[in-house]
Amino acid sequence: MILHDWVLSPNCYKVRLMAALSGQDLTLRAVNLYPEREHLSDEYLALNPAGTLPILEDGDLVLGESAAILAWLGEGWLGQGKAEAARVQAWLSFAERLNATAGRARNIDMLGVPGSLSEAQKGGRACLRELELALSDRRMEGGTFLVGDGPTIADIACFPHVMLAPDGGLTLAPYPSIRLWTRAVRALPGFVEMPGIHRLHELSPEPEMETELR
């Protein structure tokens, strides 16, 4: 499988994360999205007319939407039974709202994309409050992840935008249930990082710095 990738994109990262957590190998093709805007070249628009990243190629299958790619990679991560699967779909739509608000604030603040930062932040904050309420409900039920007993593609779809929200000037400090959920995602076996989203260092042993420098 080939992933046409941009390392700083939360939507590309969610594909890399899903593949890592489920033990699937990806061949990464780094696309010069910034500053060259290579994803809008004739070659890339021929592959994905939407002009977006990520793009996954698996044989004849070409997918250009991260939610669809998560569904393709996430066998066993789709929720159990109809009700859970439907709830997972709701969170995939929510992830699009996060992308259009918190993600947009990050693009404006970090990349200088034109737009109203305060409007994007306002929408992002409303999304974070909504997520905090839902995750607080889940804790009251004894749950940790968004849907059901274990992690699903719903968590993977929402996690990157939430973790990167501070890049767009949105603080995560006031959301205790979100904080605990992001820790649970980062504690999953096989978790991988991206710039701005680091692993839980406390889960690995103290590095022995006394060893000789090589």
Next chain:
Amino acid sequence: MTDPSRWHPAALSQDLVPATVIPARCGPHEIALWRSETGALRAWQDRCPHRGMRLSHGFVRGEMLSCIYHGWRYDGEAVCRKIPAHPALEPPSSITVPRFRVAEAGGVIWIASDPGNSAPPEMAEGLRPLRSVPVDRSAAGLRDALGHDVPARLEDGLCVLVQEIDETRSVLHALTSGNVEPKIASRRLESLRRRFEKEPAA
């Protein structure tokens, strides 16, 4: 009215699990609030004395807090015990982080900036911690609306502690009394916040 230089409600105990650090506040002070693996609670200035990085971005291993930036590691007394870039060096004991008083009672974590020996406000027994929510409204405005009891008791079994963040922002730490169902209480808290954020600031 409680002396604002003394105890501030900072978080609910359930939101600070063992071996974690979180950002918190004590009045105007930014705090790294952390719990060791065995449960010991500490509140320090949120600033590593090395390069000024927020210690709340750091991590807890065992009974020590490490800075995320260069790994300087501090023991429970806030004394630096390890500088990973100089593994053979025993750090001078003068490298310390300013400490705040911290206390935990009834499922609420309180922080005080003064060095006295006062105890945090006593609260009625039988209150169950619910959740903490940020509110875009001054603490003074909230206290005017809710009254000055600690905690303020509302209808429907909801009780709230008001924490000041700055002139326009606060946090409500909510608890419940009686048999109110937590998810229902959580929605009442959300409607209370909507009401406060709609009303013009006092």
